[in-house]
Amino acid sequence: MSLANLPRTIEWIGELDGFVRMIDQTKLPESLEFIACRDVACMWHAIKRLIVRGAPAIGIAAAMGAVLAVREETLSAERLLSKLDETSRYLASSRPTAVNLTWALTRMKQKARASAGEGAKAICTRLLDEAKQIRDEDEAACRAIGQNGLSLIKDGAQILTHCNAGSLATAYYGTALAPIYTAHEASRRVTVFADETRPLLQGARLTAWELQRAGVEVRVLCDGAAASLLQRGEIDLIITGADRIAANGDSANKIGTYGLAVLAKAHKVPFYVAAPSSTFDLSIPSGQSIPIEYRDEHEVRSGFGRATVPVGVPCLNPAFDVTPAQLITGIITERGIIRPVARDGIAGLLLTLTTANRTRLGR
Numbered sequence: 264m265s266l267a268n269l270p271r272t273i274e275w276i277g278e279l280d281g282f283v284r285m286i287d288q289t290k291l292p293e294s295l296e297f298i299a300c301r302d303v304a305c306m307w308h309a310i311k312r313l314i315v316r317g318a319p320a321i322g323i324a325a326a327m328g329a330v331l332a333v334r335e336e337t338l339s340a341e342r343l344l345s346k347l348d349e350t351s352r353y354l355a356s357s358r359p360t361a362v363n364l365t366w367a368l369t370r371m372k373q374k375a376r377a378s379a380g381e382g383a384k385a386i387c388t389r390l391l392d393e394a395k396q397i398r399d400e401d402e403a404a405c406r407a408i409g410q411n412g413l414s415l416i417k418d419g420a421q422i423l424t425h426c427n428a429g430s431l432a433t434a435y436y437g438t439a440l441a442p443i444y445t446a447h448e449a450s451r452r453v454t455v456f457a458d459e460t461r462p463l464l465q466g467a468r469l470t471a472w473e474l475q476r477a478g479v480e481v482r483v484l485c486d487g488a489a490a491s492l493l494q495r496g497e498i499d500l501i502i503t504g505a506d507r508i509a510a511n512g513d514s515a516n517k518i519g520t521y522g523l524a525v526l527a528k529a530h531k532v533p534f535y536v537a538a539p540s541s542t543f544d545l546s547i548p549s550g551q552s553i554p555i556e557y558r559d560e561h562e563v564r565s566g567f568g569r570a571t572v573p574v575g576v577p578c579l580n581p582a583f584d585v586t587p588a589q590l591i592t593g594i595i596t597e598r599g600i601i602r603p604v605a606r607d608g609i610a611g612l613l614l615t616l617t618t619a620n621r622t623r624l625g626r
Contacts, residue, residue: 266430266436266444266448266477268476268477268478269430269435269473269476269477270286270295271434271435272285272286272315272317272320272430272431272432272433272434272435273285273286273315273320273323273324273327273398273434274398275327275330275391275394275395275398276299279330279334279387279388279391280334282299282300282301282331283299283300283301283306283324283327283328283331284297284298284299284300285297285298285300285309285314285315285324286315286431287314288313288314288315288316288431288468288469289312289313289314291431291468291469291472292468292469292471292472298314300327300328300331301331302331302332303328303329303331303332303350303353303354305331306324306325306327306328306331306354307328307353307354307356307357309324310324310325310328310354310357310358310364311357311358313463316427316431316432316465317427317428317431317432317433317504318361318362318363318364318432318504318505318506318507318538318542319363319401319404319405319432319433319434319438319539319541319542320431320432320433320434321358321361321363321364322361322363322364322366322367322397322401322541323367323394323397323398323401323434325354325355325363325364325367325368325371326367326368326370326371326393326394326397326398327394327398328350328354329347329350329351329354329368329371329390329394330387330390330391330394332346332347332350332353333346333347333350333386333387333390334387334390334391336383336387337383337384337387338383339383340379340380340381340382340383340386342383343375343383343386343387344372344375344376344379347371347372347375347390348372351368351369351371351372354368355368358556359554359555359556360506360507360515360553360554360555360556360582360583361506361507362506362507362508362541362542362543362544363506363541363542366541366544367397367541370393370397371390371393371394374389374390374393375389375390398434399434401433401434401435401539401541402433402434402435402436403597404539404540404541404596404597405433405434405435405436405437405438405441405539405597406436406441406445407597407598408438408441408442408537408538408539408595408596408597409436409437409441409442409444409445410445411442411595411596411597411598411599411600412441412442412445412502412535412537412595412600413442413445413446413449415442415500415502415533415535415595416442416443416445416446416451416453416500417451417499418451418452419451419452419453420446420451420452420453420454420499420500421453421454421456421497421498421499421500422443422453422454422455422456422498422499422500422501422502423455423456423458423489423492423493423498423500423501423502423523424439424440424443424455424456424457424458424466424470424501424502424503425458425460425466425486425501425503425516425517425519425520425523426458426460426465426466426470426503426504426516426517426519426520427460427465427466427469427470427473427504428440428502428503428504428505428537429444429469429470429473429474430473431469431472431473432504437504438504438505438537438538438539438595439502439503439504439536439537440455440470440473440474440502441537442502442537442595443455443474443479443502444477444479447477447478447479452480453479453480454480454481454482455470455474455479455480455481455482456481456482456483456484456489456492456498457470457471457474457481457482457483457484458483458484458485458486458489458519458523459483459484459485459486460486460517460519461486461519462562462563462566462580463562463566464567465517466483467483471483486519489523489526490526493526493527493529493530493532494530496530498532499532499533500532500533500535501523501524501527501532501533501534501535502535502536502537502595503516503517503520503523503534503535503536503537504516504517504536504537504538505536505537505538505542505594506542506583507542507544507547507553508536508538508542508543508544508594508609509544509547509548509549509550509552509553510543510544510545510546510547510548510549510606510609510610511548511549511550511588511605511606511609512588512591512594512601512604512605512606512609513549513550513551513553513585513586513587513588514536514538514550514585514586514588514591514594515550515553515555515583515584515585515586516536516583516584516586517582517583517584518581518582518583518584519584520584520586521584521585521586521590522584524586524587524590524591525590527590528590533592533593534586534590534591534592535591535592535593535594535595535600536586536591536593536594536595537594537595537596538594538595538596539596539597540596540597540598540612540613543609543613545609545610545613550585550586550587551585553583553585555581555582555583555584555585556581556582556583557579557580557581557582558580558581558582559580560577560578560579560580562580563578563579563580564578588604588605589604591604592604594609596612598612599612
């Protein structure tokens with residue numbers, strides 16, 4: 264088994280008149296199925312219903328969804344830009360917490376405005392190129408995260424993770440799982456303990472599926488079992504992903520992550536977050552300002568077709584929580600590890616990235 268056994272999460276198939284092909288993650292692990300999105304309504308539905316999920320993958324999906332929405336607009340650049348603004352608001356309404364979604368849409372709008380003098384058809388072509396570039400950059404960033412996090416993983420390491428921040432959540436390779444895949448490729452023995460991650464079991468259904476497929480030893484545990492493993496000294500390291508990171512390092516991730524960070528602190532186990540630079544949001548000073556998505560209580564009440572809560576008892580279903588920066592040992596990015604996690608280190612990293620991008624683009 265190897266990473267070659269992992270299919271691509273999301274791809275654009277064909278030319279400008281093509282379509283977006285994505286793994287339908289709601290079908291895993293029972294079956295590996297793909298859906299084809301040919302219009303923006305399909306993409307909104309795919310993001311909202313978690314057919315595609317994970318902050319980086321959502322950003323890619325939004326960028327490609329923008330192309331699907333405007334590619335038929337050939338009359339004028341002005342009308343295309345107006346339609347793109349409308350489309351961006353529509354797609355952004357699908358899920359509020361993951362900043363990669365709005366980051367990608369902003370980037371697409373900037374590309375369209377920079378190309379406004381070229382005519383509507385040319386702008387559409389530029390937008391498709393930009394969406395593909397966002398996807399390619401994400402894969403490169405994930406591989407760099409893997410390399411930068413490799414030093415944290417010793418031979419024989421036992422690592423705990425929460426939700427899914429692997430290949431399924433990104434263009435390829437993953438964020439939290441990237442150092443694990445890199446260690447596996449370096450022939451280091453690694454055992455991953457995957458929280459099942461209630462209520463939708465992204466750890467049990469998705470993380471375990473892709474790790475098994477890649478040949479990495481994985482064990483699934485109930486969310487409530489993590490504390491006992493930490494207490495017994497059976498976990499060397501915790502790595503999670505993030506959906507949005509504030510300017511001070513507070514990090515939003517799947518509900519239950521904050522509890523793990525508190526447990527890690529109590530048991531002196533390193534707790535790392537892995538995320539690309541696109542997941543940082545410097546416009547938000549701290550985690551108190553990160554919008555938290557609340558999802559339908561049906562996901563708690565009977566998420567997999569069988570009632571598990573008595574009729575009439577209300578359910579609370581926050582999809583994310585926020586881990587304060589002081590509980591995070593370090594943030595693994597494509598440019599290195601931010602350690603300690605503090606405002607100055609984050610700002611310095613993003614400034615370096617901005618300067619590098621401008622140099623690459625000849626600006």
